[in-house]
Amino acid sequence: MSLLDRITANLILMLQRPPRQQYAALCYRFTPSSGLQVLLLTSRETRRWIIPKGWPMKHKKGHAVAEREAYEEAGVRGKAEKDPIGYFGYMKKRKSGLTVPVMVRVYPLRVDEMLEDFPEKESRTLEWVSCTEAALRVQEPELRSLFLNFSRRAEAIVPEKFRAVGR
Numbered sequence: 001m002s003l004l005d006r007i008t009a010n011l012i013l014m015l016q017r018p019p020r021q022q023y024a025a026l027c028y029r030f031t032p033s034s035g036l037q038v039l040l041l042t043s044r045e046t047r048r049w050i051i052p053k054g055w056p057m058k059h060k061k062g063h064a065v066a067e068r069e070a071y072e073e074a075g076v077r078g079k080a081e082k083d084p085i086g087y088f089g090y091m092k093k094r095k096s097g098l099t100v101p102v103m104v105r106v107y108p109l110r111v112d113e114m115l116e117d118f119p120e121k122e123s124r125t126l127e128w129v130s131c132t133e134a135a136l137r138v139q140e141p142e143l144r145s146l147f148l149n150f151s152r153r154a155e156a157i158v159p160e161k162f163r164a165v166g167r
Contacts, residue, residue: 019089019101024053025066025109026085026150027076029128036154037128038147039111040137041074044123049137053104066107074126075118080109085150088142106146 027039040049054069056062063080070076084105091099129137131151135144 019103020055020092022053022055022102022104023062023065023069024051024104024106025070025080026051026106026146027070027074027078027109027111028150028154029111034128034130036131036151038131038134038150039074039076040127040129040134042125044120047125048139049134051106051138051143062105063107066109070109070111071115072119073124075115075121076109076111077113077115078109078111080107083107085153086142086146088140088146090140104143106143108150 029037029039031037039051041052042048043050052066052069052073054065054072057065057068060068061082062084063082066080067078070078070080084107086106087103088106089101089103092102093099131147131154135147138144138147
């Protein structure tokens with residue numbers, strides 16, 4: 001199959017199918033020295049900065065999938081909010097070479113615990129950063145906006161002891 005044929009086939013498939021659905025966790029914490037921080041991790045193959053996300057799981061709601069992915073990919077435990085704070089889209093490249101559109105529903109997850117050992121520890125790099133820094137590192141424009149909007153939204157949930165710190 002020529003490159004032009006493959007591009008045409010991908011385009012036809014993208015136009016015919018609705019986007020696939022994934023669920024993600026926007027993991028956050030508050031620290032005395034830095035205030036609000038969000039967790040970024042690298043993807044396994046391209047090593048670009050992302051947030052934990054995954055495909056739907058049978059008998060699990062979206063926020064529960066987000067919690068599970070946060071544990072597996074980043075080794076964090078916490079409670080995700082039941083309502084998403086937004087969505088972002090991206091093109092997922094499959095092993096076959098086909099790309100498919102994916103819409104990711106994002107749930108905030110306040111991190112209560114970071115584990116030393118977790119399933120994908122060896123294949124990812126993790127980093128806590130500000131929302132502004134996270135927005136600079138990720139490639140998806142809608143995810144950038146989610147980080148910046150979350151920073152403004154977090155003002156209402158910042159614990160009192162962190163209010164005067166690191167803005």
